[in-house]
Amino acid sequence: MQPSTSPRPLLAALQDRTEPVTVWGAGFIGLSAACALAQAGFPCTVLDTDEHRVGEINAGVVPLPGFEDVIPLAAARSGGRLRAASPDDTAAVAARVHLVCVNTDRAGRPVTGPLTTVLTAVGRARAGGETLVALESTVSLRWLDDLVPAALGAAPATDASLHLVAAPRRDWMLSPDMNLRTLPRVVGTARPESLPLARELYGAISEVVHPAPDWRHAGLTKPVENLYRYLDLVLTNQLAEAYPGLDVPEVLRLAGTKWNVPTFHPSIGIGGYCIPLSPRFAVDGTGHPGEETPLPLVAAAMAWDGDHPARVAESILRITDGPIGILGLSYAPNARIVEGSPAARVTEHLLARGADVLLHDPYFTPEEITALTGARPLRWPDDLSGLGTLVAATPHDLYADLPARLSALQDPPALVDNLGGYGAALRGTAVPYAEWGTPAARPSAAPRP
Structure with a gap:
């Protein structure tokens, strides 16, 4: 009998932290999230359009002046679990777990372009099976209702293989004690069945996770x-x-x-x-x-x-x-x-x-x-x-x-x-x-x- 080639259930892979995670955006939010996930044991790739920033991360240099002592890049890279790449990295784009940490503003106003680009790429790369997409970027509820389904080419409420999460990031950059791990995290999902996966992922990097009724809340x-x-x-x-x-x-x-x-x-x-x-x-x-x-x-x-x-x-x-x-x-x-x-x-x-x-x-x-x-x-x-x-x-x-x-x-x-x-x-x-x-x-x- 041939061994089964079916992928492991996503929840189980999150529980033992073997599931690769792709983080979109290597700014402060994205890079610190990627480092936290890598330190928690997840193989993690952070994608960014800035080639210089990608190169510095892979060389072990925090590319964000002023945050060298805040982002634990060296510790995250020590086990070989963290790398950076450009958005044309096919393996990272085809991952089953994605954290979206791209800018959703330009010149003081909300913009949808970067978010649409990322979600469109993820939607096209889906090859069937489970996919978890967590939005850490600040979003409008209209975007959740209209933009996200259109870009992914999926119906969030009915697609049983798609786990959509809203997990807005909190940080207080003026205090080292108020960070990704210590600040309570709010998470909500498009379908109730996705909540255990979201809690498993964010429970690995945040001490307190507050479940919301759904992703709109x-x-x-x-x-x-x-x-x-x-x-x-x-x-x-x-x-x-x-x-x-x-x-x-x-x-x-x-x-x-x-x-x-x-x-x-x-x-x-x-x-x-x-x-x-x-x-x-x-x-x-x-x-x-x-x-x-x-x-x-x-x-x-x-x-x-x-x-x-x-x-x-x-x-x-x-x-x-x-x-x-x-x-x-x-x-x-x-x-x-x-x-x-x-x-x-x-x-x-x-x-x-x-x-x-x-x-x-x-x-x-x-x-x-x-x-x-x-x-x-x-x-x-x-x-x-x-x-x-x-x-x-x-x-x-x-x-x-x-x-x-x-x-x-x-x-x-x-x-x-x-x-x-x-x-x-x-x-x-x-x-x-x-x-x-x-x-x-x-x-x-x-x-x-």
Whole structure:
């Protein structure tokens, strides 16, 4: 009798962690997921269109500046279970398990192109039998209903061989203790029968897995949880606008002494991958394109926030006298993340008003600074003495001695401190200081013509 050549049931292969996994996208989300899966025992291939990034991963180099100590690439590769490849790797595309971690936004707006490309490739490579596709990218519910079935060429609710999972990723890049393993994971599936497979896969890399009623509930979780924070931050910035004669950061600190009130700080803008995009995904998932949104509060917040960089630029111009320097292009400290950069948006408006703007970020080359923002590169720390105003946008560790450097200058620039972290060190010095959200940063002078 010939031995059976039927593939093992997918659940059993996930349970003993012998099933190869393909991760689409070698950004922070995809590469960290691939490393976690490899460390859990799964043979794992991470696919990316960036050949340089693929080469660096296979050479053992984390290709994401600022995340070298966060992504355990060396440990993941030590057992030979992790490799990187381009999306034309036929074996990886034909795998039975796929994690989709591609960008679903461009220039601050949701885009479907990369997701459609990946799902179309997976759908064409399916040769029968079970396939699990987990969406870790942020998605709109309309995409789950329409885009995903069309791209895969399958009906999620009725195809018994297709296991579709929504498992939106959570991360807090500013805290090493809040990561893929420690943060609770929400997962939901298109069919109830697929949930045991999803729990088995994600239980291998996350300490807590919360099952959702289905994949639509799981998919909406990410936009909603970020939407909470977005609305709070917009309100915080609105308060600073509404009360220009008060120290609004102090008001917010005092309000935060109440046990159930979080403490926020006014800022020059809301940045990053997720929070600024959350309202767009939430609104996109309701009704149909072109219809009036049933989330009017969200729509109003988006409209106000869209004009915020212009108001920030105007406030900076009211207090400046000479060239304007900006420290930090990345939205998060000690990382290279330009997506949703508040500094970039403010720079755009300053330049449009004729300002002379110089910008520095240790994670971007001078050429990249100019290409991304139009600003002149600021030479750190040599150019500090020639500035009229300096905006401390992102508190990279490199700038930890900024107060000492400014205090040593004979004619220091006025410092506009985005998050107020340098105030204590500059108190009593000759450096003109303005914490964002205080009257010093937002003088009530008439607007410039």
